[in-house]
Amino acid sequence: MTKPDRTRTRQDRAGGSRGRDRAPKSYTRLTQPLVRDRRAGPLRPATWDEALARAADGFRRARADHGPDAFAMLSCARATNEMNYVAQKFTRVVMGTNNVDSCNRTCHAPSVAGLSAAFGSGGGTSSYAEVEDTDLIVMWGSNARFAHPIFFQHVLKGIRAGARMYAVDPRRTSTAEWAESWLGPNVGTDIALAHAVGREIIHAGLHNTLFVERATSGFAEYAALVEPWTLTLAEKVTGVPAAAIRDLAHAYATAERAQLCWTLGITEHHNGTDNVRALINLALLTGHVGRYGAGVQPLRGQNNVQGGGDMGAIPNRLPGFQDILDDGHRQKFERAWDTVIQPRHGMTLTDMFEAMESGELRAVYCIGENPAQSEADSEQAARRLAALDHLVVQDIFLTKTAEMADVVLPATAAWAETDGTTTNSERRVQRVRAALTPPGAAREDIDIICEVAARLGHDWKFADSRAVWDELRSLSPDHFGMTYDRLDEHHGLQWPCPDLDRLPSSFLHGRLWEADPALRGPRAPFGLVHDDPPVDLTDESFPLRLTTGRRLDSYNTGVQSGSFASPLRRGEYVELCPEDAVRYGVVVGEEVRVSSRRGAVVAPVWVDPGLRPGLAFMTMHFPDEVDTNQLTIEANCPIAGTAEFKASAIRIEKLAAVGGEHL
Ligand SMILES: Nc1nc2c(c(=O)[nH]1)N[C@H]1C(S)=C(S)[C@@H](COP(=O)(O)OP(=O)(O)OC[C@H]3O[C@@H](n4cnc5c(=O)[nH]c(N)nc54)[C@H](O)[C@@H]3O)O[C@H]1N2
Ligand SMILES: Nc1nc2c(c(=O)[nH]1)N[C@H]1C(S)=C(S)[C@@H](COP(=O)(O)OP(=O)(O)OC[C@H]3O[C@@H](n4cnc5c(=O)[nH]c(N)nc54)[C@H](O)[C@@H]3O)O[C@H]1N2
Numbered sequence: 001m002t003k004p005d006r007t008r009t010r011q012d013r014a015g016g017s018r019g020r021d022r023a024p025k026s027y028t029r030l031t032q033p034l035v036r037d038r039r040a041g042p043l044r045p046a047t048w049d050e051a052l053a054r055a056a057d058g059f060r061r062a063r064a065d066h067g068p069d070a071f072a073m074l075s076c077a078r079a080t081n082e083m084n085y086v087a088q089k090f091t092r093v094v095m096g097t098n099n100v101d102s103c104n105r106t107c108h109a110p111s112v113a114g115l116s117a118a119f120g121s122g123g124g125t126s127s128y129a130e131v132e133d134t135d136l137i138v139m140w141g142s143n144a145r146f147a148h149p150i151f152f153q154h155v156l157k158g159i160r161a162g163a164r165m166y167a168v169d170p171r172r173t174s175t176a177e178w179a180e181s182w183l184g185p186n187v188g189t190d191i192a193l194a195h196a197v198g199r200e201i202i203h204a205g206l207h208n209t210l211f212v213e214r215a216t217s218g219f220a221e222y223a224a225l226v227e228p229w230t231l232t233l234a235e236k237v238t239g240v241p242a243a244a245i246r247d248l249a250h251a252y253a254t255a256e257r258a259q260l261c262w263t264l265g266i267t268e269h270h271n272g273t274d275n276v277r278a279l280i281n282l283a284l285l286t287g288h289v290g291r292y293g294a295g296v297q298p299l300r301g302q303n304n305v306q307g308g309g310d311m312g313a314i315p316n317r318l319p320g321f322q323d324i325l326d327d328g329h330r331q332k333f334e335r336a337w338d339t340v341i342q343p344r345h346g347m348t349l350t351d352m353f354e355a356m357e358s359g360e361l362r363a364v365y366c367i368g369e370n371p372a373q374s375e376a377d378s379e380q381a382a383r384r385l386a387a388l389d390h391l392v393v394q395d396i397f398l399t400k401t402a403e404m405a406d407v408v409l410p411a412t413a414a415w416a417e418t419d420g421t422t423t424n425s426e427r428r429v430q431r432v433r434a435a436l437t438p439p440g441a442a443r444e445d446i447d448i449i450c451e452v453a454a455r456l457g458h459d460w461k462f463a464d465s466r467a468v469w470d471e472l473r474s475l476s477p478d479h480f481g482m483t484y485d486r487l488d489e490h491h492g493l494q495w496p497c498p499d500l501d502r503l504p505s506s507f508l509h510g511r512l513w514e515a516d517p518a519l520r521g522p523r524a525p526f527g528l529v530h531d532d533p534p535v536d537l538t539d540e541s542f543p544l545r546l547t548t549g550r551r552l553d554s555y556n557t558g559v560q561s562g563s564f565a566s567p568l569r570r571g572e573y574v575e576l577c578p579e580d581a582v583r584y585g586v587v588v589g590e591e592v593r594v595s596s597r598r599g600a601v602v603a604p605v606w607v608d609p610g611l612r613p614g615l616a617f618m619t620m621h622f623p624d625e626v627d628t629n630q631l632t633i634e635a636n637c638p639i640a641g642t643a644e645f646k647a648s649a650i651r652i653e654k655l656a657a658v659g660g661e662h663l
């Protein structure tokens with residue numbers, strides 16, 4: 001399927017010039033509310049009163065005509081914990097549904113699902129400081145040098161203090177450059193690789209029998225499952241030399257303490273949760289968890305995506321990660337909020353888009369998310385958003401999603417214009433403070449939500465962000481010990497922090513090492529997961545494997561970083577290895593057509609020797625110029641709902657060959 005309009009736009013914008021002199025779109029801050037008088041009509045400025053009334057009316061109508069589950073909330077992973085708490089409370093109390101989710105679904109939902117299944121809690125198990133005080137760091141499917149530069153500073157300090165580092169990534173990334181050893185598996189073959197590592201550890205007798213016997217379950221089944229994964233078979237499937245797999249297995253198993261870190265190379269697959277389980281198996285096998293310096297860490301994406309989930313802005317958990325299916329937990333919140341909470345999971349972000357298609361979902365309140373450009377198969381996503389009866393977008397910029405809204409509400413930026421707290425990947429809650437005056441009529445996210453709630457009959461009085469936080473603390477045992485004063489005093493605190501007079505442990509699951517079974521608690525089960533290749537198969541028509549990801553100098557859909565892209569590589573490129581560039585007869589800067597089974601875009605070529613033949617790379621950062629997500633596939637992990645952003649099948653063609661000069 002071709003998209004002549006988009007390719008034409010792209011061509012016109014590029015004019016006769018190539019790559020370098022194209023300036024990515026630059027966004028300016030929203031300073032006033034906007035409303036639309038008729039569906040396809042233009043947005044026009046409005047007063048706060050009019051915009052808030054319209055926002056509330058649409059939600060009221062959707063609920064009256066179609067019931068509470070016709071509404072869904074997308075909550076902002078860049079905004080504060082307090083804002084996320086209020087957003088999920090709005091969803092559950094004002095609208096009466098559990099349909100609340102965020103971009104966590106597109107990145108680390110598989111990590112949360114996998115960690116919860118193994119350990120009963122979805123958080124990474126270690127602290128950043130432990131990375132400086134460990135013997136081995138494995139970065140698996142993670143380009144932390146680009147995507148987590150602050151965490152990577154801790155990694156570098158660890159290396160300087162003597163830790164070894166291994167990188168597992170199909171691309172020889174900037175992170176891999178720092179590694180002692182780089183393993184480059186074929187995209188989507190991580191389970192095969194992990195199983196071969198596990199088998200090698202068992203065959204070499206290097207597993208931690210004491211830990212396995214005491215703290216885990218399912219070892220015999222796991223050993224049988226990985227038995228076929230010889231080094232030779234794994235080399236054939238993954239493309240990683242047998243000796244390198246063996247080396248990783250021995251290094252990981254013999255390290256005194258090891259940190260296993262992963263990100264989207266593991267999770268953004270149709271079997272992301274299985275991938276996560278395959279990695280956790282290795283930590284269970286070796287006992288590299290529950291001890292200082294040893295642990296498993298999904299490095300979370302947006303600055304407060306950990307906190308958003310912790311605050312209950314997910315469809316299956318109440319604040320404090322308390323199970324919504326547990327009667328006791330629900331009743332506690334029902335009493336505190338004077339409401340009735342549905343005893344079932346709400347829709348995930350993935351379910352929401354399916355429910356837009358079926359017409360079940362009619363009204364969406366989207367706070368600080370840009371799904372029209374961040375969802376896989378974005379053309380389909382935008383079409384579904386356009387079919388809603390009522391879309392309210394609350395953002396700091398006029399995004400592509402906001403351009404489609406019936407009401408646009410201008411918010412202050414959590415970063416630098418708002419008081420509150422955020423929670424990072426090591427579960428550390430830290431204070432943020434308003435330092436700048438917000439532009440124009442922009443208002444705080446929490447105030448706006450409360451104003452909409454008031455128009456729907458719920459008069460909430462929160463004097464300030466501390467009042468919201470104290471309400472959360474009274475309902476979440478894991479946060480109870482974190483008063484604002486203590487957060488200030490200790491430069492942030494990590495959950496679980498149940499006590500006002502004790503400091504929390506820096507790592508989780510120390511219980512697994514207790515000799516007394518009563519103190520040890522539930523065993524951590526091995527995950528019996530199977531190798532399962534990407535859904536979008538490469539063939540003669542689509543011979544290249546496309547994987548997508550990030551660059552250091554840009555951020556997600558580019559809304560917040562578009563105008564600051566690197567002067568060297570402004571805008572989007574399709575990156576190929578030198579051999580493929582020769583094979584296709586293309587050079588750096590030359591525009592080519594990139595097509596998948598879902599759509600086509602035009603992008604200039606970049607040549608990266610860190611890629612291998614058959615593998616192409618694009619980012620998601622410049623969708624206004626080149627909408628990469630028109631190419632990606634909405635093949636979702638059945639457990640977590642995350643799409644396979646990391647594996648699409650594409651072809652590239654010279655523009656002349658497809659009549660490009662006439663496009
Ligand atoms: N500069 C910058 N930093 C960011 C962001 C940003 O946009 N820009 N976004 C933030 C967000 S929301 C997130 S979630 C994080 C994401 O952080 P990362 O997950 O580290 O970033 P990505 O580049 O998406 O993907 C990581 C790596 O996965 C590899 N990969 C692809 N397929 C596979 C596979 O099958 N197996 C393995 N083992 N690896 C594979 C890719 O080659 C890539 O190098 O970054 C956060 N930080
Ligand atoms: N091809 C491809 N696609 C991907 C991915 C990939 O690796 N490849 N990764 C996926 C991942 S991991 C993620 S997280 C998603 C990201 O998807 P999104 O979250 O939809 O994209 P962002 O560009 O991060 O959008 C953030 C929005 O929040 C707004 N914002 C920032 N601060 C505030 C605030 O304080 N208040 C309010 N109200 N708004 C605020 C910004 O203006 C911006 O519009 O994309 C996913 N899409």
Ligand SMILES: [Mo]
Pocket residue numbers: 103106107108301302
């Ligand atoms: Mo993310």
